[in-house]
Amino acid sequence: MVAIGESAANVQNPVERLFDLVQAAQAALEIGHNEQAGKFANDSLRAMDEYREQLGSLAGYTMFYANLVLGRLALLNDDIPKAQQFLLLAGRTPGSPALSTFGPNMSLARELLKRGRRNAVLQFFTECEAFWKDRRLDAWITQVQNGQLPIFGGNLRH
Numbered sequence: 001m002v003a004i005g006e007s008a009a010n011v012q013n014p015v016e017r018l019f020d021l022v023q024a025a026q027a028a029l030e031i032g033h034n035e036q037a038g039k040f041a042n043d044s045l046r047a048m049d050e051y052r053e054q055l056g057s058l059a060g061y062t063m064f065y066a067n068l069v070l071g072r073l074a075l076l077n078d079d080i081p082k083a084q085q086f087l088l089l090a091g092r093t094p095g096s097p098a099l100s101t102f103g104p105n106m107s108l109a110r111e112l113l114k115r116g117r118r119n120a121v122l123q124f125f126t127e128c129e130a131f132w133k134d135r136r137l138d139a140w141i142t143q144v145q146n147g148q149l150p151i152f153g154g155n156l157r158h
Contacts, residue, residue: 014051015058018044022062025069034073041069060131061096063089064104071108083112084120091124095131098158103132106140106152113149 025040048055048062055062071086087108093099109121125141140150 014047014054018047018051018055018058018062021047022065025066029069029072034076037069038073041066041073057096060094061098063093064096064099065090068105068108072111075108075111080112080115080117083108084117087112087120087124088127091127093131100131100133102158103134103136103155104128105158106150106155110149110152110156113144118144118147 021040021044025037025044028034028037028040044062044066048059048066052059067086067090071083071090074080074082074086090104090108109124113121122141122144125137125144128137136155140152143150
């Protein structure tokens with residue numbers, strides 16, 4: 001993995017580079033290096049576009065997690081409309097083995113629900129149905145439609 005502050009451009013293999021960029025974006029956000037997190041997330045989206053044919057399912061993983069990071073950064077800046085846009089972009093991923101198995105991270109969806117953005121979250125859930133077939137998603141849709149905040153459990157941590 002690329003250390004925070006280290007240039008991911010030094011990694012030659014585009015698949016390794018992309019994976020490192022996505023991981024670095026998430027790590028930087030978690031430790032409060034928000035500017036670096038945004039840079040890594042945007043760099044990963046650019047690399048994804050450049051190397052899409054070589055990436056396979058990593059493109060879907062990147063699309064989801066880079067947009068998740070950017071959405072969480074938008075929330076930190078109180079830009080709710082932009083956070084919603086990034087949530088929906090994350091949901092439009094074609095998926096990946098990890099996303100299809102474990103499901104998407106719901107941290108941004110939860111924060112938007114706390115701010116009353118039910119419609120955006122419901123649309124995100126609908127997008128997720130294309131790559132994640134799980135009963136929990138149906139239950140969460142019903143809960144949100146009923147004005148409840150779902151307990152997302154492990155889907156807040158991965």
